[in-house]
Amino acid sequence: MKTEFSIEPCEKENIKKIVDGINEYNLSKVPAIADIWTRLEFVAKDENGIEIGGILAGLGYWNGLEINILWVKEEYRKKGVGTRILKHAEKIAIEKGAKISMLDTFDFQAEEFYLKNGYNPIGEMNGFPEGHRRIYFSKELTE
Template sequence: MDTKTEFNIEPCNKDNIKVIVDGINDYNLSKVPAIASIWTPLEFVAKDENGIEIGGILAGIGYWNGLEIKILWVKDGYRKKGVGSQILKHAETIAIQKGAEIAMLDTFDFQAEQFYLKNGYQAIGEIKDFPKGHKRIYFSKKLTK
């Protein structure tokens, strides 16, 4: 028996976004209970001796104590000098102290594939030819004390 449902699709406003986020969170938590009650931001900036930003990380720990790395950036001229590795290690250390047991992220082959491999991450999947001629790679790493 086919049931048809009438509905409209519209652009979201802030209230709609909250309903969507709350909806998926409620569903997820009905399947797997949370270990942590909230998103814990782990956002750090590295500055040179003049106070100029030379790098940073935007990450956080979610419901199931996973460190989710959204962005790690290092300014040209400071790359391949250990700055990124130090920023990453700092975030991982804080995450471990807060109970995180795994880290996850994605990057592109033209960004930081080798960087994450060098820092102990394992490629767990990829999307080939996205963007055209490249690949998006998904990484994870077990965090240990």
């Protein structure tokens, strides 16, 4: 029996239904440790209040630190700014009960940075983008 359906662009209410649907399924399999997504988003500013870096991350239902973006302005790279931002987010995540951190990056971005900061590669995709690698990392968080 063939099921008839349409595929359409998402509206805001559709996105909520999709997110609620996957969360309901996931939580039926593994109970939540935390009730909601806890944003851990921080910006680093120079002495003039200009943004020189930042991190967009958060803690999910199972209290894992998920790092989506960590950026440092080019002239501030290799000066400890990124490490300080990362350690700040990790420290707060640990205080909130996180035991693991996870992220992905590309070989042309921050592979060496994450290795230097104790992250372990757990997988990679070769040829994405063409001629490069996308690397997935995790790190056990300890105080």
